[in-house]
Amino acid sequence: LVQNVAARLLTDTRRREHVTPVLTQLHWLPVRCRIQFKILLLVFKSLYLYAPLHLTQLVQPYVPGRLLRSADRRLLQVPGVR
Numbered sequence: 001l002v003q004n005v006a007a008r009l010l011t012d013t014r015r016r017e018h019v020t021p022v023l024t025q026l027h028w029l030p031v032r033c034r035i036q037f038k039i040l041l042l043v044f045k046s047l048y049l050y051a052p053l054h055l056t057q058l059v060q061p062y063v064p065g066r067l068l069r070s071a072d073r074r075l076l077q078v079p080g081v082r
Helices: 002-011 020-025 031-047 069-073
Strands: none
């Protein structure tokens, strides 16, 4: 992985040493977790109006037609396909 090679290059770590402690030392998330973090951050910013208007309009809370127990779950509405 490119991230592992970059971490080893920055910290002068040998190839046979584990890279996980190096990533932890650098405070780097694994790629999959970083992608998930960025998506969740974008959704948060869109919900609380910290994102541009075109993104804020895409993320809307789900409002059920009648009172349901799932109303407390803070679900998001899935936008329709145009």
